[in-house]
Amino acid sequence: MNSASSPARPPERSVKLAPSLLSCDFSRLGEELAVLGGEGGADWAHVDVMDGLFVPNLSFGLPILSAARRVSPLFMDVHLMIERPERLLRDFAGAGADGLTVHVEATAHIHRAVGQIKELGKRAGVTLNPGTPLEAVRPVLGDVDLVLVMSVNPGFGGQRFIPGSLERVRTLRRWLDEIGSAAELQVDGGVTPANARALADAGASCLVAGSAVYGPDGARAGLARLRAVLGEN
Ligand SMILES: O=C(CO)[C@H](O)[C@H](O)COP(=O)(O)O
Numbered sequence: 001m002n003s004a005s006s007p008a009r010p011p012e013r014s015v016k017l018a019p020s021l022l023s024c025d026f027s028r029l030g031e032e033l034a035v036l037g038g039e040g041g042a043d044w045a046h047v048d049v050m051d052g053l054f055v056p057n058l059s060f061g062l063p064i065l066s067a068a069r070r071v072s073p074l075f076m077d078v079h080l081m082i083e084r085p086e087r088l089l090r091d092f093a094g095a096g097a098d099g100l101t102v103h104v105e106a107t108a109h110i111h112r113a114v115g116q117i118k119e120l121g122k123r124a125g126v127t128l129n130p131g132t133p134l135e136a137v138r139p140v141l142g143d144v145d146l147v148l149v150m151s152v153n154p155g156f157g158g159q160r161f162i163p164g165s166l167e168r169v170r171t172l173r174r175w176l177d178e179i180g181s182a183a184e185l186q187v188d189g190g191v192t193p194a195n196a197r198a199l200a201d202a203g204a205s206c207l208v209a210g211s212a213v214y215g216p217d218g219a220r221a222g223l224a225r226l227r228a229v230l231g232e233n
């Protein structure tokens with residue numbers, strides 16, 4: 001079992017990178033996905049779905065996910081920032097999601113939502129806002145394939161990382177290790193080369209990054225900068 005003071009994961013274990021398509025050029029979605037799927041590309045594509053209710057912003061939904069699925073074999077990691085996600089899990093699974101992550105604040109029945117995702121044959125993820133106590137996800141830690149620590153208040157790309165998130169990653173790493181869970185521990189929001197190494201050392205196994213990947217020199221360069229600090233060039 002890892003303690004908070006020792007490195008939470010063996011250094012040789014690689015960290016997945018999941019660029020958030022929210023920051024890509026939607027007019028060139030196919031090309032953007034080809035870059036992510038090519039050499040020096042991404043492990044997963046992170047798909048941010050916002051409903052204008054759970055979060056104060058709208059992004060995109062089923063047609064964009066279907067289009068991405070048609071042109072890319074990448075793992076589609078769908079982050080549902082929507083109220084009562086149970087209503088739409090089947091539709092997102094049908095549109096090509098490989099993993100579906102739901103917010104614990106968005107449903108009164110998190111066990112049921114996680115069970116439904118698994119029944120659909122998809123990887124089930126649970127996430128929580130920065131202001132939600134970690135205890136809210138503890139009852140389902142043994143049931144999920146992924147736990148996502150939101151390190152910004154969800155709804156927008158390009159926000160600053162909330163520093164207290166690092167300790168939340170450490171705690172969740174410890175809890176997952178204590179129950180022998182191999183679930184992915186993902187972090188989303190304000191991830192940059194300045195904090196990626198610390199997040200990996202805290203026990204994160206998958207980093208989502210939007211604005212840090214889609215800089216002026218393109219996604220491949222952004223991914224290379226993150227891999228460099230992770231020692232995985
Ligand atoms: O879920 C999200 C926002 O709610 C996005 O995945 C996240 O903001 C990524 O963008 P950035 O790396 O620029 O913060």
Ligand SMILES: [Co+2]
Pocket residue numbers: 020046047048079188208
């Ligand atoms: Co996201």
